[in-house]
Amino acid sequence: MRGTVAQAQPNGSNDPVPLTATLKRLAPFVKPIFPRLFCGFLCALGAGIVALAIPQVLAWLVNVVLQRDGAASEVWISVGIIAALGFVEALLIFLRRQFVLNPAAGLEAQMRIRFYKHLQRLPVAFHERWGSGQLLSRSMSDLSLLRRWLAFGAMMLVVETVTVVTGLVLMFTHSWILGLLYLLGSIPIAIKAYRFRNDYRAASRRSQDQAGDLATAVEESVHGIRVIKAFGRGPHVYEGFNAQAKSLQETEITKAKTLASFLLTVVAVPETILGIGLVIGLAQVANGTLSVGSLVAYFAIAAVIAGPVEGMGMLLGMTLSTKTALDRHFEVMDSINDIASPAQPQIPAERDGSMKLEHVRFAYPDTAGTHRPILADINLEIRPGETMALVGITGSGKSTLLNLVPRLHEATAGKVLVHGQDVKDWDLEQLRAEIAVAFEDTTLFSTSIRGNVLLGAPEHLDERQREALLAEALDVAQAQFAYALPDGVDTLIGEEGLSLSGGQRQRIALARAIAARPSVLVLDDPLSALDVRTEELVTERLRDVLAGTTTLIVAHRPSTVMLADRVALLRDGRIDAVGSHTHLLSTNEHYRFVIASLDDEEQPATSEVSR
Numbered sequence: 001m002r003g004t005v006a007q008a009q010p011n012g013s014n015d016p017v018p019l020t021a022t023l024k025r026l027a028p029f030v031k032p033i034f035p036r037l038f039c040g041f042l043c044a045l046g047a048g049i050v051a052l053a054i055p056q057v058l059a060w061l062v063n064v065v066l067q068r069d070g071a072a073s074e075v076w077i078s079v080g081i082i083a084a085l086g087f088v089e090a091l092l093i094f095l096r097r098q099f100v101l102n103p104a105a106g107l108e109a110q111m112r113i114r115f116y117k118h119l120q121r122l123p124v125a126f127h128e129r130w131g132s133g134q135l136l137s138r139s140m141s142d143l144s145l146l147r148r149w150l151a152f153g154a155m156m157l158v159v160e161t162v163t164v165v166t167g168l169v170l171m172f173t174h175s176w177i178l179g180l181l182y183l184l185g186s187i188p189i190a191i192k193a194y195r196f197r198n199d200y201r202a203a204s205r206r207s208q209d210q211a212g213d214l215a216t217a218v219e220e221s222v223h224g225i226r227v228i229k230a231f232g233r234g235p236h237v238y239e240g241f242n243a244q245a246k247s248l249q250e251t252e253i254t255k256a257k258t259l260a261s262f263l264l265t266v267v268a269v270p271e272t273i274l275g276i277g278l279v280i281g282l283a284q285v286a287n288g289t290l291s292v293g294s295l296v297a298y299f300a301i302a303a304v305i306a307g308p309v310e311g312m313g314m315l316l317g318m319t320l321s322t323k324t325a326l327d328r329h330f331e332v333m334d335s336i337n338d339i340a341s342p343a344q345p346q347i348p349a350e351r352d353g354s355m356k357l358e359h360v361r362f363a364y365p366d367t368a369g370t371h372r373p374i375l376a377d378i379n380l381e382i383r384p385g386e387t388m389a390l391v392g393i394t395g396s397g398k399s400t401l402l403n404l405v406p407r408l409h410e411a412t413a414g415k416v417l418v419h420g421q422d423v424k425d426w427d428l429e430q431l432r433a434e435i436a437v438a439f440e441d442t443t444l445f446s447t448s449i450r451g452n453v454l455l456g457a458p459e460h461l462d463e464r465q466r467e468a469l470l471a472e473a474l475d476v477a478q479a480q481f482a483y484a485l486p487d488g489v490d491t492l493i494g495e496e497g498l499s500l501s502g503g504q505r506q507r508i509a510l511a512r513a514i515a516a517r518p519s520v521l522v523l524d525d526p527l528s529a530l531d532v533r534t535e536e537l538v539t540e541r542l543r544d545v546l547a548g549t550t551t552l553i554v555a556h557r558p559s560t561v562m563l564a565d566r567v568a569l570l571r572d573g574r575i576d577a578v579g580s581h582t583h584l585l586s587t588n589e590h591y592r593f594v595i596a597s598l599d600d601e602e603q604p605a606t607s608e609v610s611r
């Protein structure tokens with residue numbers, strides 16, 4: 001199982017980034033949409049102010065109109081003004097939505113695309129370390145949270161603060177004693193808010209990380225459903241998932257309790273203050289120091305700002321969750337892509353088809369320094385147009401070596417040369433266009449057979465040429481079964497090609513490598529899932545195709561070895577011997593051992609060994 005978030009980014013929750021630093025990083029994204037957000041903010045502010053104006057009209061109605069038995073028309077005017085203010089408030093709320101929704105959704109999409117692009121660029125080593133669920137939750141739910149906060153949370157937090165402050169000022173204008181009383185209530189709220197901020201931020205980080213790990217668990221169990229079922233591990237996997245889901249549930253409950261406890265303070269303190277205020281206010285009215293209208297207005301203002309006061313707790317929680325989401329987003333965006341094109345890529349003098357490894361050393365990043373390097377000192381030359389088989393015992397580093405050629409991993413030391421030029425000096429895209437790869441563990445995409453096979457096909461080809469290429473690749477890979485599928489080569493294959501058999505998937509993947517028309521082919525045991533007869537047919541056709549292509553092929557079967565012009569034997573991180581199959585068989589003890597352990601008794605090579 002890939003690393004959980006704790007392994008992936010150890011600084012996660014222990015080294016919180018200050019809020020201002022996070023917002024500063026968001027600023028360049030917000031800048032282009034700021035005018036619209038600001039208009040939305042003004043509308044929201046206007047709506048808040050209009051809401052506060054209603055109690056003023058109410059005070060006037062009670063103090064002036066009703067006190068002097070005003071005409072019915074004056075009462076109707078007051079009612080009309082209140083209704084109009086209500087309408088204006090609703091209109092402003094509508095306009096706020098109109099101003100902010102589109103830009104916020106646009107920003108979310110833009111950041112998501114940038115995130116995806118960055119993920120595509122990050123090296124394989126990064127993806128091996130990070131759980132897919134973590135990346136999924138960071139690209140989906142974290143950015144949705146940001147959109148909601150921008151479109152609503154951020155501006156409402158400001159607007160509601162302004163509303164509360166304005167309300168307080170208005171309270172002071174009606175009665176400074178009652179205003180001061182209400183203001184005193186903010187002291188316990190501020191103390192509570194400080195504690196809430198710390199507790200909620202920690203819980204929010206934990207819950208978002210746990211949700212990511214849970215998504216990884218779902219992804220892995222869906223992906224590995226066949227293995228789980230076949231080994232009857234359903235209950236075990238369920239228990240593991242259950243434990244993870246419970247941990248998340250507990251964190252969510254902690255989060256909810258933290259918020260609830262804060263909201264309790266936010267609601268209870270003003271309510272208590274209002275109770276005390278009522279007693280003081282009535283006493284003031286009784287001794288004539290406060291008008292009835294002002295007392296009514298005071299309570300109407302309190303009713304208007306009760307919502308914002310309460311809402312500020314929720315909005316503060318939302319702000320903290322969004323900050324966590326942004327920190328999680330930037331953690332991925334800050335991951336350094338250490339396998340990139342050089343500043344000034346070079347073009348090889350001649351595309352001679354050669355491939356060479358000179359004193360290549362490689363250790364996986366997480367084992368570097370603790371283990372012997374997987375590849376200690378590799379020296380290997382593959383001549384132009386030659387097919388070289390790479391054999392070695394399991395775990396000797398064959399796949400690792402192959403990954404160094406298209407720079408899926410970077411050699412720790414030494415040089416890998418393609419067409420005589422160090423792969424580090426190539427433009428990465430050009431290098432990878434030059435090399436086609438087929439892995440034993442095939443990955444197909446949820447699109448048509450045609451889409452999968454022509455994935456790396458040269459872009460300059462016209463429709464007719466592409467069709468011809470598709471037909472040839474399917475033919476060489478013995479994947480004609482594709483034509484018999486319900487929609488032929490346009491048949492959509494399920495996620496990761498699960499609707500195909502292992503052998504069929506391998507043949508499609510092989511066809512994909514062939515259709516890329518590479519000058520260098522890197523094949524990691526691409527025939528392992530084929531039956532002997534099909535392998536024979538593929539091998540026969542592949543031999544023609546490989547004739548002009550420099551090929552490095554990892555072989556687990558003698559029949560694959562037979563494809564090669566020469567064989568390289570990998571042992572203890574070094575190339576132990578290079579030569580023809582028969583030469584190595586007769587001269588190298590370890591080669592005989594490796595070949596004897598390969599899994600194919602039917603093939604001539606094995607018979608040779610056994611003879």
Ligand SMILES: Nc1ncnc2c1ncn2[C@@H]1O[C@H](COP(=O)(O)OP(=O)(O)OP(=O)(O)O)[C@@H](O)[C@H]1O
Pocket residue numbers: 128364366367374392393394395396397398399400401
């Ligand atoms: N991402 C990784 N991080 C750390 N170690 C790894 C990683 N991938 C492979 N290894 C280790 O590197 C060694 C070589 O693995 P590799 O897959 O290259 O061997 P191989 O010769 O291709 O094996 P096989 O014949 O079984 O396919 C193994 O010990 C493996 O555990």
